[in-house]
Amino acid sequence: MLKKVTDLTKKALISAFGFLLVTVVFSQEIPSDEAVIAAGEATFKANCTQCHQIHKKVIGPALAGVYERRSIEWLNAWIRNSQALIASGDEDAIAIYEEYNRTQMTAYPFDDNQIMELLAYIQAETIKGPPVEEVAVAATGTAEGDSVSSSYLTAVIIILVVVLVLALIALVIAVNTLTKYLKEKKDLGEEEEELVNQSFDLMATLKSNSFLGLVVFVFTLIVLKTLIDGAFTIGVQTGYQPTQPIAFSHKIHAGQYEIDCQYCHTGVRKSKSANIPSPNICMNCHTQVKTESEEIQKIYAAIDYDPSTQTYGTNTKPIEWVRIHNLPDLAYFNHSQHVDVAEIECQTCHGPIEEMEVVYQYSNLTMGWCINCHRETDVNTKGNEYYNKLVKLHSERSKEPMKVEDIGGLECAKCHY
């Protein structure tokens, strides 16, 4: 009996040890778990897309299959401090440094897990292969579909109108023929004759009080409606798209290179304002990228940077961007509340910013627009202890999800003080 127990223990121990061994061995393997890949993707997009793509050489090398080209230890060292690796005389490191015009890679203090997540994402993307132009084709497809359906509708309407006009003409002809025929008949009664001979006096109708009254009423309505609509557009600058001093393209940076919004708009999670980035953020890349571009030269002029000697002067001149989104001073808006706490996408208010060559005001930024969203939006209470009590009380009273409105999101002093 005792032996059995010991055997069992032994077996258990061995299997446990084996399991451990397996884990240790496999921990060096790149995981392919969905969650890990997703985490890697987030890290990649927040930190790496400024300089790297998977299948394309950008500022740095294309990363597809990098886990096969280099050892994981090497990658760890490189990511955490590439300069140290270069200084240590690593041949591969020096070769890359030279190949990419001695561009220094920013040191990222990632831990082992984060690097494995990154590699998992890169591996997944490598396996997927380079993106085909399918997406674009599909998009065009739907667009075409839309235009077909709308022109089809127009055609139907035109045909309907034509049919109606034809029917009207046919009716008028029929009436005329009938009248003519009846006039020729002599055996009509007095009343019938009167009916046949009556003529339609257009002028009399136009001059009649009731008609004039109707016209004035309709006209007044139209004028009033136009005035009121007009008054509501005062100060509303939807579509405002001023020319900026530097032709910065969100389409290239946010769209093509998928640089995370926060990389430049650093305040968006911690401050009320998202911050227009200062040139030192631009210079993270543009010390190397497109240095000859006329637009980039404007940045250099602003910060008094000499690209030939790579030195900064003191004759700086801040860049005066034209402000597009102007909330009145009486309204308090906080980006971090919406982005960090509520986890709302930038595009919800700013529109398809990643497609904008020149940024324009997408939403009308009126109070009605704010209020409407606060009426419709569910509060992001998940995992936020602040809301626990509120959610509990709300669920006791209502089956609907808790909207911003339900916790006082329409009150004056939430935005006006």
Place this chain on the structure above:
Amino acid sequence: MKENKTYWKGIEQLEATPEFQERSAKEFHEYLPINGNEEGDPTRRDFLKMMGFGMAAVSLAACEAPVRKAIPYVNKPVDVDPGVANYYASTYSMGNEVCSVVVKTREGRPIKIEGNDLSKVSGGGTTTQMEASVLSLYDEQRIQSPKIDGQDTSWDELDNRIKAELASNTGKTVIVSYSNCSPSTQRAIDVLSTKYGNVEWVQYDPVSMSGTLDAYETATGNRAYPVHDFSKAKTIVSFDADFLGNWPNQTSNNRQFASTRKLDDNKKEMSRLYSFESNLSLTGSNADYRDPIKPSQQGLYIANLYNLLAQKAGVSTVSTSSVDNSVVLEKAANDLWNSKASSIVISGSNDSNVQQIVIAINDLLGAYGTTIDNSKSNNTRKGSDSAFSNFVNELKQGQVGGVVFYNCNPVYDHPLGGEISSNVSKAKTSISTSDRNDETTAISKYLAPDHHYLESWNDFEPVTGQLSLSQPTISNIFDTRQAQESFLRWGENSDSYYDFVRAGWSSLATGNFDSFWDKCLHDGVYENGNEGTSSSISVDVASVVSNIVSSSASGTELVVYSNYSIGDGIHANNPWLQEMPDPITKACWDNYLTVSLKYARENGLDYDPERMVAKLVTVSVNGTSLQVPVIPQPGQADGTVGLALGYGRTNAGKVADNLGVNAYQLVNSTSSGLNYSSNGISISGAEGTYQVAQTQTSQTYAGRETVIQETILKEYQKDPGAGRYRPKISASTGKEHPYAISLWKDHKYDNHHWGMIVDLNSCTGCGTCTIACQTENNIPVVGKQEVLNRREMHWIRIDRYYSSRGDEGRENKEAAAENPEVTFQPMMCQHCNAAPCETVCPVAATTHSTEGLNMMAYNRCVGTRYCANNCPYKVRRFNWFKYHDNAQFGDNLSMNNDLGKMVLNPDVTVRSRGVMEKCSLCVQRIQAGKLQAKKESRRPKDGEITTACVKACPADALTFGDMKDPNSKIYKKLKINELEKGVEAKEQRAYHVLEELRVMPNVWYLTKVRNKDENDKVEA
């Protein structure tokens, strides 16, 4: 107690003339053209014209939106995020006052000063002047570059000229300054003296404590003012020493004193304060027993007190004449003897002999070692009157070759200023380092402007062993240089003052210096463990008593004092302080002669409080004559008149110049020191009238006297609800508490329910909350004329009520006003749960929030003012004008020039003309605190969200918090009981003002409890 008491806000209410009653029923005291103008009603055509113009103007204005720029940093500092406030620990130091503070900055601009809770010296409070000092940083009157003979110059040129002159100086070089407690400044001046030799440093204080310091030097051999701990005192006796108002370390005095006045179920004892004084001061207003005495009698009173105590102690008494009425004095002596070592006796006299008896009394009681620690000194007062007059003599005799006025203004704030002014030319070199123009810079050849304290590095040792660091929170706005750095340059030391300060601290570090330094900089304070050494005390009472000039003068005596806003006058150009109503007189923008009611009647100096018209008189002291308006002041000792220092500036800037008169000229400079009281003055003739702006009667309760509910300690001990007024209203069910019946559907609060407690027993009336609120909430300064029109904008005011026994009426007026009790009641929007203002607003501009706040949407307000009419507390303030960007309100410095505007809080709207405003319970702070909690996925912690007034209060009289949070201080203090219809406080002292109206405020008041005896014969 309540039944036979009369409460009154001012003399006019006490008189209750028919005119007053008629006026008090009106909301607006001036004529309003509501029902047409003199030429007749506006016609229909006028209306159409206005409409047409309005429409055209609106459509024109709307045609094109202005192009706005967004300009980012060229190189963003790592720690600065636009929109996020940064806080830095630093030290307030202007004049001779020093206090550890925390500075709130936004985008690199300091915008708010708050107390540093880590400081053991200040206890975390601030004063009005500290709160307001941030505006002085953005004063256009500051000197913007170094100057020689009034001409701009470069620092190099200035340094070369000064160095050459100091090197060739054959006479003495004298550095004149206020008291200095900065060790590094001392070292910097040492560098200068080592370099040039024959350098003397003369320190003085605008309000001198030289007599006290001299007394300690005689008694202990150590010329230092020991640390007083009022929190340990059971009995405090003050002879004209306004320790709550203008004493060294006022913040801590307030906190300590208030801590002895707090009452709860576990602490049913409180201290007792006696005050013997001439003018009614803050200390006197807070006293349980107050005895108005003449300043010439003070020595006599103190000597008599010594004798009374000596008899009890069995020590030999001294021979002195007795006082006329010793009832209060004997009572004080009994209490002192009962509390023995837990006592403090202080005097405001600048006579060393008087102070020596005070020391003897404290020694007799055994106070040294318990309430007074003479091993540690308060270093913010070091000035010596004799050293100063010696300097003036040497200057006159031409023995001084060079004089450096280091951040001081003796030409204005010293009675010998005139002599300095006329003799300064005898010194070859005269330098002023003042950061702003003043009377002394006007006579100085070289101006080497210092940084403002918010731009400076420095260190201080305000109390032995307690160090406090100052760091810049903004780089210098103008071409100024820190004075200490100037001293180093002139002393041929090329260190920056930052390195110099750090070097001085290097010996304090135990481990790594950088991390030690960073910690100190972060905390702002450091204790170096210096315990000091106590010295033995010996006073020859008999001989000092004989030295006391015991005058039985029958003439009127003048007492000059420093008030609670302008103080010694350093801050005179600060409009926030100029417009702060004096807690006692409720007057602002002027100084004035306070006289007793009896004196006013006898001399025909009547005052019209309704129109605020005062008679002008000429006061002459030792040949100096000044013309001042006269205000009859209840509590003013008979035979005395009072006049505030700090006014009458001539070269301080556009706000301060020519406001009031300079009372420093009336201070007596005698061989034994400065004397702030004088007898043998003459007051002549009512030569005209003058308007003094007062806020006193502009908001009245029309006889509803239960707003103040008070009792005495013995009653409270028997019944915590003593003194409470519990109104009942008639309902169908019989007499009910008003809150039991309602027409309204009451509010329910799921999330937060913000509330505030005001402890009337702790509030000393200092007014710091008013200024803190003004800074935080961008409240405009309206100027004297608009205050006269009763249009001041303060969101929190401190109502001051006098009370006295006896019947209302003219015949008793003087008796009632002879020595009234005083109660201070901070009054702000009460955030009623059934708010009368909300229901009358035709445009729903003021509404109720789900968190209990009464909200005010300025942009929605159309200015009907129905809300103000319907507010029973009269806390809503209307913007009669556009106070910003308006040259007519040039005194409103914070909104009328680009530099001044830097002080505005960017989170709070600057209101425009025609809208109502009021206390928001600092909703911007509430929102910010909630957001922080949400970001960290937690509920807000009690205490992290607080309003500006609560944070500023040095006496800790205000408590703010969430009444839904069972862990909050407010919940526990009120012992909250949540009912179906709102909140009930089980704390018996808690009451709502005007409870009978059933507006159900969210602001609670705790009854005032005076430490008086039952059946007391002394009416104080």
